[in-house]
Amino acid sequence: DTEVTQTPKHLVMGMTNKKSLKCEQHMGHRAMYWYKQKAKKPPELMFVYSYEKLSINESVPSRFSPECPNSSLLNLHLHALQPEDSALYLCASSQGRATSNTGELFFGEGSRLTVL
């Protein structure tokens, strides 16, 4: 079982809704990530938090707003999304700083988002 927990597992929202995805890890990891994955494609990096500070934003549209309240929690706030934003959203964590470069990410099972 994964040690990175994501909720909800499934989410359906309209284009005018505001919703949030949540991620939690209790492995003491200090780097946390949001990835987006379309069907039959590899995960695409969206955001990286290192020691609760945003360190990488891969030019993600502002309708996606990340938040890292503490070292164990990571949220992704969603507002005014488009149907093309429908995808599997994966949270991941890793030990130490994001620059430690072990490449060893621990992924959650993802939140499958459908935008109508």
Add this chain to the structure above:
Amino acid sequence: QQQVKQSPQSLIVQKGGISIINCAYENTAFDYFPWYQQFPGKGPALLIAIRPDVSEKKEGRFTISFNKSAKQFSLHIMDSQPGDSATYFCAASMKAAGNKLTFGGGTRVLVKP
């Protein structure tokens, strides 16, 4: 310079056979090469990884072969089992870019009983 190319896109192998997935990269600054395994409805999970100072790494039935001069690396799954049916992603990262993984396109492996 950030691209990692993976082949084949899909692979069918009989139970007990060998599955071979190949990846090629361009950026010689990459210094960490993990393989992730993803089952349907699940997130990717680290399977095995290698650094460029090693030419081969084996963990159980899974082996990574690394050819630094050719900028290629491959995953061999020996004695493939139906439970190995999944999508496999190679990836690469470099210290200068933090823990940012560049993924290959993925290979869907189906092991027939």
